[in-house]
Amino acid sequence: MAGYRDKYFENNKSNHGWYTCVRCGKKLRKSDVDIDHIIPQNWGGKHNLNNLQCMCKHCNRSKQDNVDFNIVKDYSRNVVKNTKKNIKKNVKNSIKNLFK
Ligand SMILES: [Zn+2]
Numbered sequence: 001m002a003g004y005r006d007k008y009f010e011n012n013k014s015n016h017g018w019y020t021c022v023r024c025g026k027k028l029r030k031s032d033v034d035i036d037h038i039i040p041q042n043w044g045g046k047h048n049l050n051n052l053q054c055m056c057k058h059c060n061r062s063k064q065d066n067v068d069f070n071i072v073k074d075y076s077r078n079v080v081k082n083t084k085k086n087i088k089k090n091v092k093n094s095i096k097n098l099f100k
Pocket residue numbers: 021022023024025026055056057058059060
């Protein structure tokens with residue numbers, strides 16, 4: 001169960017030790033962060049990075065297993081963010097390889 005939490009933190013750097021709740025914008029310390037499954041696990045949501053986001057405990061509790069339009073928004077945001085990150089990494093590697 002701890003696996004996805006570590007995976008999230010490995011791939012999402014904090015801002016000087018602070019994380020931000022995607023819902024209310026509250027600043028959180030790592031220990032106060034709930035890693036939310038955008039598509040809930042009992043709806044088949046997986047532990048992959050596109051499905052994980054940072055929430056405060058309050059927002060995560062009030063979300064529960066409600067599936068609403070926010071899920072589409074949250075999931076799209078993650079896909080864009082993670083795709084951009086991958087493109088950047090690939091471009092960086094390609095440039096590095098040019099000068100090998
Ligand atoms: Zn919140």
